[in-house]
Amino acid sequence: MFESxxxxxxxxxxxxxxxxxxxxxxxxxxxxxxxxxxxxxxxRGGLWWxxxxxxxxxxxxxxxxxFRADIPPSMGLPLQQWHAxxxxxxxxxxxxxxxxxxxxxxxxxxxxxxxxxxPKFGVPPERMVTSTRLRTPLNDADRLVLAARFEEYLTWxxxxxxxxxxxxxxxxxxxxxxxxxxxxxxxxxxxYVRIGVPGLRGPRALEELAAMLMSxxxxxxxxxxxxxxxxxxxxPAGIPPPPRxxxxxxxxxxxxxxxxxVPSPPAS
Numbered sequence: 001m002f003e004s005x006x007x008x009x010x011x012x013x014x015x016x017x018x019x020x021x022x023x024x025x026x027x028x029x030x031x032x033x034x035x036x037x038x039x040x041x042x043x044r045g046g047l048w049w050x051x052x053x054x055x056x057x058x059x060x061x062x063x064x065x066x067f068r069a070d071i072p073p074s075m076g077l078p079l080q081q082w083h084a085x086x087x088x089x090x091x092x093x094x095x096x097x098x099x100x101x102x103x104x105x106x107x108x109x110x111x112x113x114x115x116x117x118x119p120k121f122g123v124p125p126e127r128m129v130t131s132t133r134l135r136t137p138l139n140d141a142d143r144l145v146l147a148a149r150f151e152e153y154l155t156w157x158x159x160x161x162x163x164x165x166x167x168x169x170x171x172x173x174x175x176x177x178x179x180x181x182x183x184x185x186x187x188x189x190x191x192y193v194r195i196g197v198p199g200l201r202g203p204r205a206l207e208e209l210a211a212m213l214m215s216x217x218x219x220x221x222x223x224x225x226x227x228x229x230x231x232x233x234x235x236p237a238g239i240p241p242p243p244r245x246x247x248x249x250x251x252x253x254x255x256x257x258x259x260x261x262v263p264s265p266p267a268s
Contacts, residue, residue, distance in 0.1 A: 011043035016053070017088070017097060025097065033057075033091025033198040039071075041079075041099070048101060050086060051076035056216045058199075058208075060087040072215045089198040136191040138218065140226070145184045147223040148173045150210045154221050164206040174227065185209075 007024060009015045017025035018038035027034050035054035042049055052059045052071045059071040062085045071077055079101060088095045138146070147154065148170035152162035165173065167182040174181075189209055193200050199208040213219035 009041055014040055014042040016040045018053070027088065027090070027095050028092070031090035031092040033196055034088055034095070038088050039086065047078040047080065049076045049078050050084075056212075057089070058211055058215065060089070061085070062087070070211065072211070091196040091198050094198075135216075135218070136188075136195060138188070142184065142188055143219070143223050144174055144226045145170065145176070145181055146188065146213065146219055147226050148181070149185060149206070150213070150219065151224065151227065153210050153214060154219070154224050162210075164210060 007015055015025065016023045016037060017027065017040070018036050019027045019029045019031060019034045020036040021029070023037065027038070035057045037053040038057065039053050039059050040051050042051070050059070050061060050071065052073050052075055054073050056073055058073070061067075061069045061071060061077060061079075063083070067084075069077055079099065084099045084101075086097045086099065088097070149165045149167075150162075151165065151173070153164075155162075167185070168178045170176075171178040171181045185206070189200050189205060192209070192212070197212060199205075199212075210219075
């Protein structure tokens with residue numbers, strides 16, 4: 001369901017959504033923050049799947065039992081909850097599609113013969129480029145700061161949920177002043193906001209920036225090579241450091257050391 005429209009999808013069919021006129025659920029085409037082919041629902045392996053068909057935008061899934069998932073471009077996720085919502089963020093607005101899985105729902109379905117009119121928005125004649133496919137140039141200093149702040153996202157061996165470093169932590173990592181790191185990140189974020197990339201405002205702006213840069217390939221594992229090496233207790237190349245010299249301590253005289261002889265008393 002989207003706005004007043006309802007679509008019923010059978011297992012042998014596929015439903016698509018995006019701002020292209022050819023999509024089953026057509027989102028506003030004048031919002032270039034939405035991909036032309038944003039995503040789709042289809043039946044595979046006994047499950048309904050939500051697939052992100054975009055090359056540069058995220059999809060946000062929320063289930064009725066509290067499940068949350070951010071789906072990167074070209075990735076899919078099986079749907080296993082009764083009701084779910086998919087959010088598509090655009091430059092002008094956010095759009096929510098509500099889903100209900102009939103095999104998990106006891107409510108009665110409408111008859112197959114009841115046709116539903118599919119709402120379509122006005123489509124301008126020109127083809128507009130999705131804003132998230134636009135690129136803003138990143139120089140070496142930009143990539144160094146981004147690698148320092150998002151190192152946990154780029155490190156596969158990191159345990160736990162990744163999080164951006166604070167400006168102070170990133171500054172200590174690369175030897176910059178904290179205010180310079182903060183201003184550089186703000187400048188990068190503003191560049192993407194100006195070209196229409198959605199989701200880069202608010203308390204999760206850094207997390208959204210990291211997801212966007214990695215999903216579009218603007219920031220990769222190769223950028224970690226720009227960071228200075230971390231200090232290691234094993235020294236370079238895993239070689240243990242040489243032992244510290246010990247200070248010399250005065251040695252106690254040996255029990256066998258010679259001692260002054262006391263003259264014996266004269267015989268009487």
